[in-house]
Amino acid sequence: MLHVVIMAGGSGTRFWPASRRMRPKQLLSLVADRTLLATTVDRVRPLAPPERIWVVTSEALAEATRDCLPSIPDDRVLGEPVGRDTAACVGWAADVVSRDDPDAVCLVLPADHVIADEHRFRTSMEVGVAWVEAHGGLLTFGIRPTRPETGFGYLRVGDARGGRDGLTVHELDRFVEKPDEATARSYLEDGSYLWNSGMFAWRAADLRSEIARQLPLLAAGLDRIAAAGAEAGRDVLEKVYPTLPKTSVDYGIMEGAARRWTLPVDFGWSDVGSWPALGELLAAGPSGVRTRGRVVALDASDCIVVGDRVTVAAVGIRDLVVVATPDAVLVVPVADAQRVREVVSALEDLGWDEVL
Amino acid sequence: MLHVVIMAGGSGTRFWPASRRMRPKQLLSLVADRTLLATTVDRVRPLAPPERIWVVTSEALAEATRDCLPSIPDDRVLGEPVGRDTAACVGWAADVVSRDDPDAVCLVLPADHVIADEHRFRTSMEVGVAWVEAHGGLLTFGIRPTRPETGFGYLRVGDARGGRDGLTVHELDRFVEKPDEATARSYLEDGSYLWNSGMFAWRAADLRSEIARQLPLLAAGLDRIAAAGAEAGRDVLEKVYPTLPKTSVDYGIMEGAARRWTLPVDFGWSDVGSWPALGELLAAGPSGVRTRGRVVALDASDCIVVGDRVTVAAVGIRDLVVVATPDAVLVVPVADAQRVREVVSALEDLGWDEVL
Numbered sequence: 001m002l003h004v005v006i007m008a009g010g011s012g013t014r015f016w017p018a019s020r021r022m023r024p025k026q027l028l029s030l031v032a033d034r035t036l037l038a039t040t041v042d043r044v045r046p047l048a049p050p051e052r053i054w055v056v057t058s059e060a061l062a063e064a065t066r067d068c069l070p071s072i073p074d075d076r077v078l079g080e081p082v083g084r085d086t087a088a089c090v091g092w093a094a095d096v097v098s099r100d101d102p103d104a105v106c107l108v109l110p111a112d113h114v115i116a117d118e119h120r121f122r123t124s125m126e127v128g129v130a131w132v133e134a135h136g137g138l139l140t141f142g143i144r145p146t147r148p149e150t151g152f153g154y155l156r157v158g159d160a161r162g163g164r165d166g167l168t169v170h171e172l173d174r175f176v177e178k179p180d181e182a183t184a185r186s187y188l189e190d191g192s193y194l195w196n197s198g199m200f201a202w203r204a205a206d207l208r209s210e211i212a213r214q215l216p217l218l219a220a221g222l223d224r225i226a227a228a229g230a231e232a233g234r235d236v237l238e239k240v241y242p243t244l245p246k247t248s249v250d251y252g253i254m255e256g257a258a259r260r261w262t263l264p265v266d267f268g269w270s271d272v273g274s275w276p277a278l279g280e281l282l283a284a285g286p287s288g289v290r291t292r293g294r295v296v297a298l299d300a301s302d303c304i305v306v307g308d309r310v311t312v313a314a315v316g317i318r319d320l321v322v323v324a325t326p327d328a329v330l331v332v333p334v335a336d337a338q339r340v341r342e343v344v345s346a347l348e349d350l351g352w353d354e355v356l
Numbered sequence: 357m358l359h360v361v362i363m364a365g366g367s368g369t370r371f372w373p374a375s376r377r378m379r380p381k382q383l384l385s386l387v388a389d390r391t392l393l394a395t396t397v398d399r400v401r402p403l404a405p406p407e408r409i410w411v412v413t414s415e416a417l418a419e420a421t422r423d424c425l426p427s428i429p430d431d432r433v434l435g436e437p438v439g440r441d442t443a444a445c446v447g448w449a450a451d452v453v454s455r456d457d458p459d460a461v462c463l464v465l466p467a468d469h470v471i472a473d474e475h476r477f478r479t480s481m482e483v484g485v486a487w488v489e490a491h492g493g494l495l496t497f498g499i500r501p502t503r504p505e506t507g508f509g510y511l512r513v514g515d516a517r518g519g520r521d522g523l524t525v526h527e528l529d530r531f532v533e534k535p536d537e538a539t540a541r542s543y544l545e546d547g548s549y550l551w552n553s554g555m556f557a558w559r560a561a562d563l564r565s566e567i568a569r570q571l572p573l574l575a576a577g578l579d580r581i582a583a584a585g586a587e588a589g590r591d592v593l594e595k596v597y598p599t600l601p602k603t604s605v606d607y608g609i610m611e612g613a614a615r616r617w618t619l620p621v622d623f624g625w626s627d628v629g630s631w632p633a634l635g636e637l638l639a640a641g642p643s644g645v646r647t648r649g650r651v652v653a654l655d656a657s658d659c660i661v662v663g664d665r666v667t668v669a670a671v672g673i674r675d676l677v678v679v680a681t682p683d684a685v686l687v688v689p690v691a692d693a694q695r696v697r698e699v700v701s702a703l704e705d706l707g708w709d710e711v712l
Binding site: 016017294296298307309310311312313314315316317320322324326327328329330331332333336339340342343346347350352355 | 372373650652654663665666667668669670671672673676678680682683684685686687688689692695696698699702703706708711
């Protein structure tokens with residue numbers, strides 16, 4: 001049966017000061033009144049009942065994550081003792097899911113993306129899931145690019161293999177690192193490159209076979225954890241998990257998989273990876289000022305202004321991101337918004353932990 | 357005897373969002389850890405004991421003002437039922453002071469200025485006070501200008517009449533409205549123009565004589581209030597005060613006074629009239645970034661950044677004022693900082709009273 005595994009372990013420094021260590025991006029209501037995580041769960045509810053929706057987060061965030069998802073049984077929220085990148089995460093989740101359902105098919109999704117066309121999203125997921133159920137192998141969903149984005153990795157599609165509902169599964173040719181602008185333009189024109197979305201489908205058993213074949217150390221660690229069982233095994237989990245090899249699904253498992261697929265999809269996707277990316281999801285007011293919360297903008301232009309429980313007055317400013325929370329504020333040019341990481345580093349260096 | 361009368365009725369919209377209706381500029385700790393009002397009281401304590409220091413504020417702010425000044429007897433904080441400009445304020449204060457001390461000499465000072473050289477300040481006040489004690493008339497202290505400021509009114513000095521300690525009392529020739537830049541430059545070169553500081557000295561009886569002569573309606577209202585006495589007279593005060601003519605000391609009393617003096621002074625004075633004026637009082641960090649509170653500035657230049665119980669991260673910005681409080685934030689170019697008044701108007705129009 002289909003199990004949805006939502007990866008909700010992000011630390012989300014890119015949304016400081018709205019995001020904090022204990023309130024990362026997926027637990028923020030950046031776009032709507034619900035958190036990104038709750039919206040992700042809502043979106044997949046027509047695909048699986050609550051007991052087959054699993055959320056993997058850090059142990060530190062498990063309680064906040066459960067609080068955010070009252071409809072999901074508490075034991076479906078899995079807390080990693082430490083983050084060991086996505087290969088360990090999906091491997092562990094596959095084992096936990098298989099304990100209930102040895103024939104489980106996993107649909108693995110990030111917790112913090114925004115999707116405009118939910119119906120099209122679910123159809124796409126169903127096509128991918130049905131493919132791996134029927135054919136095995138590991139499938140990654142690829143987003144049809146809409147701009148020459150240099151901030152994402154890409155997938156190169158191979159031969160078409162089949163599909164339905166206007167969707168065609170391809171062999172996955174290879175993963176491609178983030179390109180420069182000229183290369184990104186060529187990818188856009190070429191048509192055979194997709195954005196790497198971090199959404200996957202596979203039978204749990206097929207994933208574990210590939211881990212066993214390609215990452216024997218990871219497989220051995222996961223076996224030890226699985227052998228210890230669910231309840232009594234917490235000690236083993238906490239002992240073994242930190243020793244698991246750190247690698248990503250993409251490079252650690254997908255790239256070397258014997259049978260690997262990609263399904264090109266298009267349903268109005270955003271990974272909401274930065275304040276400017278969020279800005280694109282907010283309605284633009286006069287002069288391109290995009291706001292969330294209580295904002296007074298006078299002669300401001302091309303700004304993103306967010307008041308999180310704070311009233312913000314933006315007067316005569318342009319091309320700025322302004323984000324205000326009750327205890328911390330960020331002001332940075334839109335073009336430099338990625339420097340929020342430097343701010344978080346500086347705050348760490350200063351020891352100002354109360355705003356981290 | 358000398359009584360110091362501190363006028364603390366300002367509403368201070370120019371320091372929004374730090375200043376609010378119930379926490380105007382004089383009750384803010386803008387520069388030091390003490391409020392501007394408490395600092396003003398500290399500054400005059402060597403001139404008069406607490407029972408001869410009077411603070412006139414609005415009735416609405418009387419309690420907060422008393423809380424801010426534990427060393428001043430509660431009955432020395434006078435609450436105006438409504439603001440009726442400075443002529444009514446100093447007239448009422450003269451009457452209240454005279455009830456205790458018919459021979460009172462009043463030194464009238466704003467509550468919200470910053471003065472660098474306190475010793476020189478006190479010497480200057482003593483010279484002015486001694487002059488009116490000896491010669492009568494109304495004296496205004498004039499600040500020797502240090503730049504061609506267009507934001508202040510000016511005083512034109514007349515003939516020198518005497519003095520001591522390197523200070524010379526002059527006849528006051530006339531008040532001059534805020535000049536344009538060219539005129540301000542000519543005033544600076546001319547040397548006979550001073551900034552109008554709003555600091556005065558007079559015998560209480562001399563002030564009341566001038567009010568009686570020039571503003572008979574004001575005098576009549578003040579007489580009714582005085583006749584009603586201190587305690588039982590609160591009802592009369594609340595009934596009559598709102599009917600008093602609204603005019604300033606400068607134009608209503610000083611300009612037409614029979615004997616009027618000015619004492620040119622120079623003790624590192626700022627009226628701290630705007631965020632940029634405050635900025636000049638803050639130490640400049642690298643690239644001209646002036647900060648107060650917890651601020652992380654990365655590649656910012658020529659900014660004024662104030663974090664009032666809020667951590668502010670300013671990245672790659674220039675020529676901006678950023679002021680953050682727990683419930684409201686202002687971002688505006690330094691050159692447009694006076695537009696904070698428009699923000700306050702906009703908030704009033706929106707009915708967002710909780711941040712006013």
